[in-house]
Amino acid sequence: MQIYRPQFVFYVVIILLWLIGTPLHAALNIEIFGGGATQIPIAIAPFSSEEKLKQSLTTVVAADLQRSGLFKLIDSSGLRVGDLREITYTDWSSRGANVLVTGGITMLTNGQVEVQFSLIDLAKQTLLISDTEVVPAEQLRATAHRIADKIYETLTGDVGVFSTRIAYVAKNENKYALQVADADGFNAQSVIEYTEPIISPAWSPDGAQLAYVSFENKKPVIYVQTLATRARKVISNFKGSNSAPAWSPDGKKLAVVLSIKGGSQIFLINADGGALQRLGQSSGIDTEPSFSPDGRSIIFTSDRGGSPQIYRMPVTGDVSTVAERLTFEGSYNVSPQYSYDGKSFTFIHRNGENFNVAVQNLDTRQVQLLTDSRSDESPSFAPNNRIILYATRIKGKGVLASVPSSGKITAEFFLQVMGDIREPTWGPLRK
Amino acid sequence: MSKILSVVLISLLSACASKTIQPTSGTGTEGSSVATAPPAAAAAAKTAAINPLNDPNNILSKRSVYFNLDSFVVKDEYKSLVSSHANYLRENATAKVLLQGSADERGSREYNLALGQRRADSVKKAMTLSGTKEAQIEAVSLGEEKPRGTDHNETSWAENRRTDIRYQGE
Numbered sequence: 261m262q263i264y265r266p267q268f269v270f271y272v273v274i275i276l277l278w279l280i281g282t283p284l285h286a287a288l289n290i291e292i293f294g295g296g297a298t299q300i301p302i303a304i305a306p307f308s309s310e311e312k313l314k315q316s317l318t319t320v321v322a323a324d325l326q327r328s329g330l331f332k333l334i335d336s337s338g339l340r341v342g343d344l345r346e347i348t349y350t351d352w353s354s355r356g357a358n359v360l361v362t363g364g365i366t367m368l369t370n371g372q373v374e375v376q377f378s379l380i381d382l383a384k385q386t387l388l389i390s391d392t393e394v395v396p397a398e399q400l401r402a403t404a405h406r407i408a409d410k411i412y413e414t415l416t417g418d419v420g421v422f423s424t425r426i427a428y429v430a431k432n433e434n435k436y437a438l439q440v441a442d443a444d445g446f447n448a449q450s451v452i453e454y455t456e457p458i459i460s461p462a463w464s465p466d467g468a469q470l471a472y473v474s475f476e477n478k479k480p481v482i483y484v485q486t487l488a489t490r491a492r493k494v495i496s497n498f499k500g501s502n503s504a505p506a507w508s509p510d511g512k513k514l515a516v517v518l519s520i521k522g523g524s525q526i527f528l529i530n531a532d533g534g535a536l537q538r539l540g541q542s543s544g545i546d547t548e549p550s551f552s553p554d555g556r557s558i559i560f561t562s563d564r565g566g567s568p569q570i571y572r573m574p575v576t577g578d579v580s581t582v583a584e585r586l587t588f589e590g591s592y593n594v595s596p597q598y599s600y601d602g603k604s605f606t607f608i609h610r611n612g613e614n615f616n617v618a619v620q621n622l623d624t625r626q627v628q629l630l631t632d633s634r635s636d637e638s639p640s641f642a643p644n645n646r647i648i649l650y651a652t653r654i655k656g657k658g659v660l661a662s663v664p665s666s667g668k669i670t671a672e673f674f675l676q677v678m679g680d681i682r683e684p685t686w687g688p689l690r691k
Numbered sequence: 692m693s694k695i696l697s698v699v700l701i702s703l704l705s706a707c708a709s710k711t712i713q714p715t716s717g718t719g720t721e722g723s724s725v726a727t728a729p730p731a732a733a734a735a736a737k738t739a740a741i742n743p744l745n746d747p748n749n750i751l752s753k754r755s756v757y758f759n760l761d762s763f764v765v766k767d768e769y770k771s772l773v774s775s776h777a778n779y780l781r782e783n784a785t786a787k788v789l790l791q792g793s794a795d796e797r798g799s800r801e802y803n804l805a806l807g808q809r810r811a812d813s814v815k816k817a818m819t820l821s822g823t824k825e826a827q828i829e830a831v832s833l834g835e836e837k838p839r840g841t842d843h844n845e846t847s848w849a850e851n852r853r854t855d856i857r858y859q860g861e
Contacts, residue, residue: 457836459800478789478857479831480804501808501832504801517805519830522812524805545805561802568802594799608799615798637799656843683800 299332300415303357305341307377308364313400317375320404321361323444324422325412327673328646329664344378344387353382361411371397377407379414389414401446421642425687426649427451427461427470428660430679437679438472440487443642443686445660445675451485452492462505462514463687464531471495471505471514482516484531495533506549506558507531515539515549515558526560528577541579548595551575553602559586560596567591570607570620586620589627593618595638599645599665606630606639606648606665617650619665628667637682641665643689651682658682743779744858750775756814758852763809765817773814776856777821780828787827787859790814795848796835804834807854814854 302325304318325331334357341347341362352360363377378390389410395403402423409420422443430437430448436458441448452458454476461472464484471484480503482496496502500519507514511531518527521538524545528537540546544564551558559572565585570593573583587593592610599605602622609618609629617630617639630648639650645665652661652672660675743749756769765773780786792811794803811830819825840847 457833459804459834459836475833475836478791479829480834499829501804503804503832517801519808519812519832524808545802545809547805548799548801561799568799592798594802610798635797 299330301332301334301356301358302361302411302415303334303336303339303352303355303359304361305336305339305363307362307375308341309367310365312367313365313373313397315400315404317363317365317400317404317407318361320401320444321408321411323673324405324408327444327662327664328412329666330412330416330646344380347380349382349385357382359388359415361407363407368394373397373400375400375403375407379411401442405442405444418646419644419689421644421647421686421689423690424643425467425690426660426684427463427687428651428677428684429458429461429682430677431658431682432679438470438485439677440470440687441677445677448677451487451490459683460504461683461685462507463685464507465509465511465688467688467690471507473503473505482514484514493533495531496529498536504547504549506551508551509553509555515551517547517549526558528575537577538579539575539577540573540581540583542583550597550605552598553600559598559605561594568594570594570596570605586622586625587627597640599641600643601645604645604665606641608636608639617648617663619648619667630663630665630667631661631672633661633672636661638684640684640686642686647686649684649686651684660684751779754856756810756854756856757849758810758854760848760852762852763806763813765813770817773817774821777818777823780818780823781821784824784827787829788818789857789859790828790830791837791855791857792830792832793837793839793851793853793855794832794835795851796838796843797848800834800836804832804836807832807834810852810854814856 304322306318310316310318322333326333334355339351360380360382361377366374368374372394374392374394376392379388381388391410393403405422408422412420424443425440426443427440430439434455435453437450437453438458438461439448439450451470454474456475459473461470463470468488469484469486471482473480473482480501481494482502482505483492484495485492496516498518498520502516502518504517505514513528514531516527516529517524524547525541526539526546526549528539529535542562542564544562546560546562548561549558557572557574559570561568562571569585570587571583571585573581590609594608596605596607604619604621606617606619608615611629615635616632617636618627619630620627633652635653637651639648641648647662648665649662651658658681660677660681661672663672743751745752750772753772756765756773780788790811792807794806811832815828815830818828838851840850
């Protein structure tokens with residue numbers, strides 16, 4: 261009888277924690293595990309009966325957490341967890357783990373799978389969260405992403421982004437495909453395929469539409485396509501070039517770059533086309549607009565000062581508006597994208613012969629280089645600002661990559677997607 | 692009556708256009724189809740063989756203007772080419788051209804699109820200064836998306852810093 265007492269206490273704690281709910285833990289755990297550069301040491305035990313599945317869930321969860329840069333994966337080989345009551349906490353904590361993920365799979369009839377997982381604080385020997393989900397076998401990757409989101413949210417207090425989607429252009433032979441995939445590059449599906457180039461995909465803020473530039477008509481023309489229906493519409497086909505679409509945060513307008521008045525200049529257009537309005541005016545190139553989250557200003561690339569640099573201007577519609585130069589280091593800074601909190605922006609900085617992903621804080625003006633690769637392009641923030649997605653080249657082929665935005669973890673992660681990949685952009689949180 | 696006539700005309704024209712475009716659409720790069728495709732209007736008139744735009748001995752068959760690195764100035768060696776096309780457009784008021792500017796592959800795709808636009812605009816300006824009507828010209832950019840040189844070296848990059856002149860129907 262005495263032997264069972266600790267376990268009884270454990271279960272009381274579990275029930276208590278369960279009743280309290282997760283938001284409180286979130287706040288609590290930021291202090292427990294530390295933020296900033298410290299990574300949370302996490303062990304992920306293979307889920308029981310996981311070997312019966314085509315897709316290992318724990319591999320997906322581990323890869324998700326690792327890409328955020330906030331977790332250090334602890335080797336779990338040789339250790340198994342059967343019943344929660346049988347956990348030998350010291351086995352895990354002696355390997356350096358602070359938290360443990362454990363779980364199990366039960367195959368149900370008609371192709372359904374029950375997935376259960378628990379997140380355990382090893383120091384306190386308490387259950388942080390636990391959840392059970394029943395899903396069709398073919399949706400197990402989505403379940404793994406949701407588990408990763410719950411773990412991430414519990415331990416960091418931040419919103420998880422592993423269930424979001426990304427868009428990019430894949431070139432295969434002479435075909436160009438605009439594709440949408442899970443945030444880890446899996447489950448890729450073509451939105452449109454064409455024999456002419458497609459560039460600059462941009463998610464509508466609600467994630468329902470993509471704007472992009474297609475060259476199918478011998479010149480760049482901007483389209484907006486609804487993902488659910490595949491219906492597409494030309495929204496900007498003025499004389500000259502039409503490019504670089506960027507949605508306003510309310511989804512009602514797009515900033516676009518047109519050459520209709522000569523040069524490349526930024527205009528505002530309604531999301532359904534029409535009501536053209538000029539934003540700013542310069543004798544140089546103005547392109548690659550990106551809205552601030554409050555919609556009041558845009559950052560963009562301009563060579564008005566002699567070299568391409570990043571500028572910011574208010575969205576007033578007054579063409580005499582003065583833009584403020586933001587980048588001063590180096591002679592080539594392009595492709596700015598605002599962070600979702602509006603505190604910083606990511607961009608491409610030419611560093612000698614290389615093109616690298618960088619982040620600049622808008623208050624301190626401090627710049628951090630995040631990569632040391634040869635040729636990066638098209639960086640964009642995850643909706644929680646923690647990760648940056650971009651394309652880089654390996655052996656002459658474009659690949660998807662991501663890097664934590666803090667600059668404190670330098671690891672780059674490469675996402676598995678077929679073809680020559682370019683122009684990636686991270687989609688919004690799913691509603 | 693005039694409505695019927697225009698419908699007939701449009702369908703005839705589009706038939707011509709599709710006939711002439713089809714054979715070139717699957718072959719090679721943008722560059723090669725620009726150099727060899729006969730314009731629809733000429734095909735319709737059965738004068739393709741002596742069409743000055745395609746006569747290899749005529750300067751009008753030359754369609755590419757190349758630029759130096761980071762430069763948008765039409766070089767002296769291309770001035771007679773550009774002015775010949777400007778003259779042709781002046782003499783053929785119904786002819787229209789698409790000027791497609793390009794840039795090399797290094798750096799941002801959208802910024803390169805803007806650089807290509809500048810190269811197209813600069814050829815357009817040279818043509819309008821020679822008296823060509825603006826309505827006959829559309830200057831656009833293909834950025835780095837339709838490279839003629841596909842290697843990743845200076846020779847290819849130099850080939851891709853250019854503006855191509857395409858007549859309507861080509």
